[in-house]
Amino acid sequence: MSDGIVDLFNMSKPEKKKYEDLEKALDMIGLESPNICYQCAKCTSGCEAMKLLELQPHSIMASAKDGFIDEIIQSDEIWDCVSCYKCVERCPQKMSPIDLMYIIKNWYVSSGKQLPGDYQKLLQNILSIGYIQSPLEVNDKKNKSWTRKSLGLSEIKKPVDQQKFTKIISELAMEGLK
């Protein structure tokens, strides 16, 4: 991170504390500081969300490297990632733009902002039933409806003490990589 630079679009300045938190969080999952990124843009050239949604992982890396963390938190772009992992696979510096985005999305969530898309539903279901959804009834080609039971499958295995499970997992909601 370099001191003394200013983003001339909105006159914002780098955030030293958040940059250090980012480095710490990355370190905790075995990743290097964003300052090793040399902007080759291999991540963006392979990005599966680039063509449709104009996600550019290398520009997120550039903002992170300069310490403009709030700008990344506030950008809708971080929610465009399709999680294909091509950016990690192809980064010559062994950096992980996807994990950097996960960390920053985690901060967005822990700041109390409303979860985008169906995330609230996914989280709620995991907390209350242990899975992203309950077993669904499905139709076959002839429009006949089937359940696990009618297909001869046994009941889905779930957390034995659901209330305790909900409590334990909920306690992690405010935990971060620190």
Place this chain on the structure above:
Amino acid sequence: MKKLGLYLGCVIPTEQYAYEMSIREIMPDFGIKLVDLENVSCCGAPIRSINLVMQMYLSARNIAIFESKNIDIYAPCPQCHLSLIETMNRMKKSDKLYDKIVKKLREDEGLNYKGDLNVYHTLDLLYDEIGIKSIKNKVKKPLDWNIACHYGCHTIRYSDVERPDISENPTKMEEIIDAIGAKSNNYSEKLNCCGAPLMVTHKESALTKTGEKIKAIQDRKYDGISIVCPYGGRMMDSKQQKAAETIGEKLDMPVFYLTQLIGLAMGKEPEKLGINLNLSSKKIIS
């Protein structure tokens, strides 16, 4: 007989029943005894964006449950497979992370996490453990089809976490397809993503990606697609007609789980493999 704990995750046991049925139908014939364990839950992968600690805790929790029975894991969902192994790797590398998660697992749930078991996926289980020769030996009705293999992103990426096949040029599925009598040639769009994780925030873009991939395969005149990922099944099979509407094209491309194709070649009853649940397979089997 090799005993493995079947860890299905979220999507397989709640909607992609054909994958589960075909796994349970064929694996015992290859000497794999599958065991279901109580108390398991989601692996955490679907909520990485919400909280990575929660994700890793959920993965570690499931690992500890299988470790308590001293049994290796078979995770047929590539997302779960990645999340479980990645979590073990990350906890090995960071004492801070290890202490945080292990302490909570022990104190709150009485679970002893060691992080020292094998996690198999369908592809490496079939190719590396069972082997092409044993698969060939079980073939009674060779399939005379031309199949496009779709690996799914998490089956092959990222390679810092041990994956069932290599990232830029995977071939294990093609070799298995060849072993059951079918043909499978490479195609340029093979590594393209099906779009599934985008369904949470950008449904139309997700379906566009699905539609474009299937269209490319259809244009190349394949008879069908083979998959090893329940998210791939949800998008390419269950939602194929929605994907077709989204991109404004006609799509009619049969999609099968690899385990279903193997079962068919073994001469198993199609219904027992859940073939009737594949909404896209009108052309090959009625």
